Amino acid sequence: MNKRSGSSERLAAIPSVDRLLQQPALVAAASAHGRSMVLDAVREVLAEQRRALKRDASAPASPEELVDATLQRLSAASLPSLRRVFNLTGTVLHTNLGRALLPPQAAEAAKQALVAPSNLEFDLAEGRRGERDSHLEALVCRLTGAEAATVVNNNAAGVLLALSALAFGREVPVSRGELVEIGGSFRIPDVIEAAGCRLVEVGTTNRTHLGDYERAIGPRTAALLKVHTSNYAIVGFAAAVAEADLAAAAHAKALPFITDLGSGSLIDMTLLGLPAERTPRDALRDGADLVCFSGDKLLGGVQAGFVVGRRELVEKLRRHPLKRALRLDKGRIAALEVVLRLSLDPDRARASIPTLRLLGRSQKEISETARRLQPAMQAWCGESATVEVADCASQVGSGSLPVDRLPSAALRIRSTQARGAGAGPDQLARALRALPVPVIGRIHEDALWLDLRCVEDPADEALLSEQLRKSPL
Numbered sequence: 001m002n003k004r005s006g007s008s009e010r011l012a013a014i015p016s017v018d019r020l021l022q023q024p025a026l027v028a029a030a031s032a033h034g035r036s037m038v039l040d041a042v043r044e045v046l047a048e049q050r051r052a053l054k055r056d057a058s059a060p061a062s063p064e065e066l067v068d069a070t071l072q073r074l075s076a077a078s079l080p081s082l083r084r085v086f087n088l089t090g091t092v093l094h095t096n097l098g099r100a101l102l103p104p105q106a107a108e109a110a111k112q113a114l115v116a117p118s119n120l121e122f123d124l125a126e127g128r129r130g131e132r133d134s135h136l137e138a139l140v141c142r143l144t145g146a147e148a149a150t151v152v153n154n155n156a157a158g159v160l161l162a163l164s165a166l167a168f169g170r171e172v173p174v175s176r177g178e179l180v181e182i183g184g185s186f187r188i189p190d191v192i193e194a195a196g197c198r199l200v201e202v203g204t205t206n207r208t209h210l211g212d213y214e215r216a217i218g219p220r221t222a223a224l225l226k227v228h229t230s231n232y233a234i235v236g237f238a239a240a241v242a243e244a245d246l247a248a249a250a251h252a253k254a255l256p257f258i259t260d261l262g263s264g265s266l267i268d269m270t271l272l273g274l275p276a277e278r279t280p281r282d283a284l285r286d287g288a289d290l291v292c293f294s295g296d297k298l299l300g301g302v303q304a305g306f307v308v309g310r311r312e313l314v315e316k317l318r319r320h321p322l323k324r325a326l327r328l329d330k331g332r333i334a335a336l337e338v339v340l341r342l343s344l345d346p347d348r349a350r351a352s353i354p355t356l357r358l359l360g361r362s363q364k365e366i367s368e369t370a371r372r373l374q375p376a377m378q379a380w381c382g383e384s385a386t387v388e389v390a391d392c393a394s395q396v397g398s399g400s401l402p403v404d405r406l407p408s409a410a411l412r413i414r415s416t417q418a419r420g421a422g423a424g425p426d427q428l429a430r431a432l433r434a435l436p437v438p439v440i441g442r443i444h445e446d447a448l449w450l451d452l453r454c455v456e457d458p459a460d461e462a463l464l465s466e467q468l469r470k471s472p473l
């Protein structure tokens with residue numbers, strides 16, 4: 001076509017919406033994506049074409065090109081928003097990447113509960129209304145030694161519910177060393193306020209003594225609260241009050257003692273070669289009346305919050321209107337039941353709960369994974385970067401064991417080009433995020449680190465190298 005032909009002439013050459021819709025590829029697309037999706041995509045492609053022709057004198061696209069552009073648009077629009085990724089950040093419980101991963105049998109139980117009716121709130125023996133907590137309560141009690149247990153949407157909800165039910169309109173003393181912020185928007189002072197309570201700050205940031213609590217207790221005090229400093233540690237000239245002493249101080253004034261334990265591991269972490277972490281059982285043994293912990297941190301289940309402890313207090317929580325607003329759905333109850341059953345036996349838990357398995361992997365095993373993947377990664381980078389196997393340290397994440405680092409191994413990718421020349425760590429990281437299964441690493445000291453702790457399954461390893469081969473940089 002004559003480059004000088006007028007824009008109106010070229011606009012008139014654009015095929016009609018109907019003509020494009022009759023193209024066989026788009027007829028097929030309509031049965032896959034639905035006619036209205038295809039219609040919208042065709043309209044957008046034609047509008048784009050019109051704008052392009054008005055802007056410059058390029059030749060109009062052929063009908064085949066317009067069909068291709070429409071198909072591309074459709075496949076981009078049908079890509080799910082929530083997608084699988086490779087977590088090579090070195091943080092096992094990465095809140096932004098979905099935290100704990102379910103054992104397949106727990107996911108299967110969740111699926112069954114979602115696709116078929118169940119006895120969620122139905123007593124099969126009596127044929128009448130049942131209680132949704134009943135599916136988990138006996139198991140949690142057995143695992144923690146508690147008298148009673150309830151489950152809500154997450155640990156933040158558990159703390160909110162406990163404070164709302166037991167301390168609304170009254171005071172809650174908390175150590176200044178424990179005014180925790182967990183990533184996002186969980187801040188202890190805000191949660192206490194949202195529960196309608198008044199925070200009474202006790203002691204100092206680094207040192208809080210029993211006498212500080214005792215002086216803070218008055219006629220308006222409703223409960224004592226201890227918060228696990230999950231994601232930081234106060235070291236050096238520091239002092240905190242032992243939980244047994246806090247419990248005794250609370251009980252001397254007939255007040256409940258609540259512990260927000262955060263991660264809530266149900267098995268002894270030293271079995272995984274990790275430092276000891278207080279368990280809900282430890283907290284109850286030390287005199288806590290209620291213990292709150294997460295379902296998707298060291299427990300290795302799904303997003304959920306357990307509140308366990310004295311029966312009469314748990315009953316108060318259950319009767320509170322917020323319980324209904326914060327309750328757990330059936331899929332998660334089904335998944336948690338499986339994870340809790342697996343947790344009854346520590347050896348089975350370590351072998352079958354992915355979070356525990358990943359945390360327990362040895363550096364030697366991880367570096368073997370790294371060595372096997374190194375050639376594929378080097379081939380993907382080509383000349384733009386060098387890929388070496390290097391030692392590194394993973395972390396647990398999600399505010400669990402903040403200080404302790406787990407010896408691990410990574411692929412360290414360093415650009416061979418001068419700074420800013422187009423293949424720096426940021427660009428490499430972006431290209432890895434654009435793979436069909438996005439790969440998320442960590443940038444450190446001008447290199448991109450891919451910690452292989454979380455690539456444990458041979459099928460994942462194969463998928464990773466296969467997509468590197470198929471989509472070179």
Ligand SMILES: *Cc1c(COP(=O)(O)O)cnc(C)c1O
Nearest residue numbers: 154155156182228230262294399
């Ligand atoms: C993680 C954590 C929470 C929040 O738990 P979610 O299950 O994420 O709501 C609350 N308190 C402490 C101490 C935590 O570590």
